[in-house]
Amino acid sequence: MRHTPKFARQLLGASIALGLAAPASAAFIDDSKAVLDARNxxxxxxxxxxxxxxxxxxxxxxxxxxxxxSGYSExxxxxxxxxxxLLGIKLDSSPDRTGTGILKSDREAPRRAQDEYGEAGLTAKLRASNSTLKLGTLQPVLPALMRNDSRLLPQTFRGAWLSSNEVEGLSLDLGRIDRVNQRDSSDNQEMTVFNGGKRNIVLGSAKTSDEFLFAGGRYQWTPELASSYYYGGLDGIYQQHLVNLVHQLPLGEGQSFKSDIRFARSSDDGGSNIDNDAFGALFTYRLGGHGFTAGYQHLSGDTGFAYVAGADNALVNLVQINDFGNQDERSWQAxxxxxxxxxxxxxxSLMTRYLSGDNVDRGTGLSEGKTWERNTDIAYVVQSGPLKNFGLRLRNATTRSNIGSDLDENRLILSYSLSLW
Incomplete structure (x- = not known):
């Protein structure tokens, strides 16, 4: 499916027309907003x-x-x-340099990047009291399902999502997803489980699924303490329970200590061998503009960590290249x-970190798998003037491993956000 640049204008016009077809309401128009984001x-x-x-x-x-x-009708x-x-335009590529994930490539060799690719999505929404039901194109960022936005265009999903905030401090979510559109694609597809590295996941006859169910909630016990529980299940492949506890401890002016504890239990759903327990913890001390973080992650079971392929996940050691989610892997970060x-x-702003993982099960008779990764991220966002909200980000990563590719990576991202109304 190919798109011309004018598709964005057509999409916006169609969306407004759909909205005006609803019962007349000043709030529907007055509360609407449109934003154009550009990303190089x-x-x-x-x-x-x-x-x-x-x-x-x-x-x-x-x-x-x-x-x-849009806003909502009365x-x-x-x-x-x-x-x-969404529209992506190729500026530079060649068949021997494809595979970055920022452009859509032909499926057959030679894999040339397409000159442009895009996607248009509509979402109907219903609101009653403090609960909202959305149907159509979705971009959830929940422990059980996190859309990936680490390349040129974001990943999207198709389905239904009910969110509720009827009780103060309590947010609840319930949903069903049947298709995914990957960040370098313009096609809605069935979903599968990620199985890179040494996760050692074995699937049965069904390699994909057209149903992902999620449910759960988060409760803010005090301004400093919050906890959450979520369930996520890819029908016929895996089911998962995720628990999270976050505590923010003030230590005086300009100081704080944050604890972020996560646990996930993954098991098969009749069509795989998935069996994994994942424990992770992050501790961050902040002093003025400084932040010092230490993290630890431990996986156990017959496989590595399971999540929908192409998405992000809830592991504390998910970073620029790796997530250290292989079978039996232990990892730490500074x-x-x-x-x-x-x-x-x-x-x-500046961020730099180092991660190291070991104890990966590589198979009978082989030594343990090991990986390390180093990241540096420098970012600047213009604060005022005609270029306000213009951002520049440079990301560098290096990883070495005996279970995967040795990589050196650089990303340069220029971004600008313009509010149309």
Whole structure:
């Protein structure tokens, strides 16, 4: 499916027309908003191990994301509509450098990146009291299902999602997903489980599923303490229970200590061998503009951690390249953040971290699997003037492993967000 640049204007016009077809309501129009996000993305990934089939993946592209959100019609049940238009344009690529994930490529060799690709999505929404039902294109960011937005265009899902905030401090979610549109695709597809690295997941006759169910909630016990429980299940492949506890301890002016504890239990759903317990903990001490974080993650069971392929996940050691979610893997991380606002440079930030994992089950007679990764992230967002909200981010990563690819990676991302109304 190919799209021309004018599809975004057509999509926005159709969305507004759908909204105006609802019962007349000033709030429907007055509370609506439209935002255009532009993202320029360059990515270079060098494969450093001997015998690599491809020496590097290197591409450059321009992306546009048009988001429209209406208000709600009047009455006990308010109706509204959201719309999203996504367009990616190739600036530089070649068949021997594809595979970055920022462009859609042909399925047959030679795998050339397409000149442009896009997606248009509509979401109907109903609101009653403090509960909202959405039907159509969705982008959940929940422990059980997290859309991925780490490339040119975000991943989207199709389904139904009911969220409720009827009780103060309590948020509840219930939903069903039947299709996914990956970040470098314009096609809705059935879902499967990610099985990279040494997860050692074995599927039965059904390799994909058209039903992902999720349910759960988060409760804010006090301003400092929150906990959550979520269930996620990919029909016929796996089911999962996730628990999270977050505590923020104030330590005086400009100081705090945050604890983030996570546990997930994954098991098969009749069509796989999935069996995994994942424990993770992050502890962050903040002093002024400084942030010091230590993390630990421990996996056990017959397989690695399970989640929907292409999405993000709830592991504490999910970083730029790896998530350290292989079978029996133990990993730790040390991280440092700095906000330069204290030096009179608001909008400038730095993050650097190092992670190391070991004890991965590589199979009978083989030594344990090991991986390490180093990340550095420098970002700046213009705070005022005609270029306000213009952002620049440079991301660098290096990873070495005896269970996967040795990589050196750089990403340069320029972004700008413009409110249309």
């Amino acid at each position: 993305f360059y990515m270079n990934r060098d494969f450093r191990q001997d015998g690599a089939a491809q020496s590097k993946a290197e591409e450059w592209a321009q992306g546009f994301m048009l988001r429209f959100e 009455g006990p049940i308010g109706f509204g509509v959201d719309a999203i238009g 991280r440092y953040d700095y906000d330069f606002a204290g030096l009179g440079l608001p909008g400038l």
